[in-house]
Amino acid sequence: MLLINPPLYMYKAMRVNPFFKFFRFWPLGVLLFLGACSSGKQSFQKGDYDRAVIQAVNRLQKDPSNKKALSTLEQAYKYAQENHQTRITEAMKSTETFRWETVVQEYESMNNLVDAGRRCPACRSVINNAGKYPEQLAAARQKAAETRYDLGAKLLKEKNRQSAKEAYQHFERAEQFVPGFKDARQKQDEAYLAALLKVVVEPVAVNKGVYQLSNEYFQNKIQEYLQHYEQQSFIKFFTLQEVRGKSFVPDHVLTLSFDDFVVGQTYLKEKEQNLERDSVKTGTVEGKDVYGTVKVKYITFEKTITSSGLLDFRIMDWQTKNIITQEKMPGTFVWRDEWATYKGDERALNKEQLKRARRRESPNPAPQFLFVEFTKPIYSQLTSKIQSFYRKY
Template identity: 55%
Template sequence: MSVYPIVFLTLSFFFFGCSSGKRSLEKGNYDQAVYKAVSRLQKNTGNPKALKTLNEAYRYASDDHLDNVRQAKLSSNVLRWETVIKEYEDLNNLAEVIKRCPSCRQEISVPERYISELAEAKLNAATIRYARGIKLLEENNRLSAKQAYYDFEKADQLYPDFKDVVKKLDEAYWAAVIKVIVQPVELNRSIYKYSNEYFQNKIYQYLENYEQRSFIKFYTPKEARKDELIPDQVLSLNFDDFVVGQTYVKERVEEVTRDSVKVGTTDGKDIYGTVKANVVTFEKTISSAGLLNVTVTDWRTKNTLTQEKLQGVFVWQDRWGTFRGDERALRNEDISLIEKRESLPPAPQELFIEFTKPLYAQLTDKIRRFYSRY
């Protein structure tokens, strides 16, 4: 086997690693060139090519970022200060990475950091976001209030506790939120009371998690009465029909045979023949299913906003067997079947929970799709 390809690949990798910072510099990717040069100098201090790349790349990167700052400040873009923030943060990141590299500091002794300039830019950006949020909130409609919330949120991120931004966030949220009363699934059959409560609680848990990342607020009827709430919508859940424990038992008889089996002895000689058996297979199927009617209604107009019937099905199956005839005729699979005994089926309450599992998956998907538009 020739060693030349291996040597060539090794040398190629070496030269690629050594020249990668320079190539970034030549392509105008000055920030990237700085980071690569620093990384190389941390592994190989005093590398002359890396030091040269670092010096040139840092100078060009600084010039570009400061030029971008000047242009952004002159821009008519209302969010121009956020561009300024990005440029100052990039400059400070470059300075920080050089500061942590001793050999780099020999080439660039004091990389400039823009701390006060960045703080001023953040204050200006937060001021603009806050002012725009106030103006949007005054438009007194849900969509504007939603955008105002995002502006107040951004202002708080840029400059924490800016003015009364936390209060304005709460004000914008309640102006934008859709209030929905959830009418629970009602059942008249007491045997399924706890199973239905389990299903209902899972729905409430999902809704609680969903509203934390949306502008939808869900209420139980009890909560709505307590708060004297006037809702925007009502989400109604009703079983149009359901059946639990519908049982079918199917019986199948199959004759099995085996040839060349000893069946007796005559005059001291073994006699071989065919033996037979009837294998009886029992298959029990217990089906449970329900049809859940999901309706969202506008509280003010009483118009139906969406309606869909969701179907949930669960099938429990059991299989066992017996036989009549000569045991020697049985196949391996027949023996396995016959050794089984009829299993005790799940309780009705468990069957109810099982058929509501696919309903839950469909319902949560329906809610997510419908309320994503809000």
């Protein structure tokens, strides 16, 4: 038995999918918004009776004496009910696998129209609680959950990952239709375990001690990504320590190693220029300004420190040790510093040159910083590769 800690539900978000709950009602919300300034007559004429009902309700909430909206509501509500009932009858007579889900949707739509009418006193003469179908909806939900549960149970018996993944979805839907339905939650856990691809991730080894702290940062970033990724998938990543003594056999082993890396290659470029500027005031003679040419020797420095490395990414079959996929991922970071000095008259310099001349050489960044920086583009490549590779699983 495979034990995973924390509990399984932490890896699959919520058993009752909040998005399912939201989108189940979104058409009504959209209709409420779009129908705020309409009596619903145009929607009625187009045969969109649900929209016409909502638009008429909205108008009557603002103007209870609006006869046009009331007339539209009476006709549209009648036709909407008839349409939903017809679709329910057709669905119940069909042999389509998920016909009961259609029935659930139709009853929910009718109940939603009644709920909308409840908020409008002027609408209660047309729409009342008699139009709701709580018992029929509950029965349809029960049937829909039963269908999903039976499909999940059948697929689970096939004992392969793809079938187990599909079974998981069916048990999840069964729980959504009827929370606590039979042992659907337990079966969902069982399907998750059967569908799970177990991947051992070997740590990135760095032999040079000075970079150990930076490598831990890189390793932790990878671990955070893997933890986030597995919550949205049927993949579970383990460390070597976590699989020791366990009863299960991993499927893949993911190894990461630097083929080579260089930190702190320094290059200094020096450039000397003789600059001059004409028509610069150089003094005063007998009360008159004297203009001339000023000159300066301007020396610029540009220092670059380059760090780079090549990460070997490899996924192998745990049992056969055969390589499934492999890729080399390069990363480079260049740190730059610029400053200048001069000899002569600074008035020969423009603002940008003078600004650079007032700067001083910056201290070199720490090797650990340079290591982290060149691994950042590698991290981006790595996470993209993991996502694209395991998407098919």
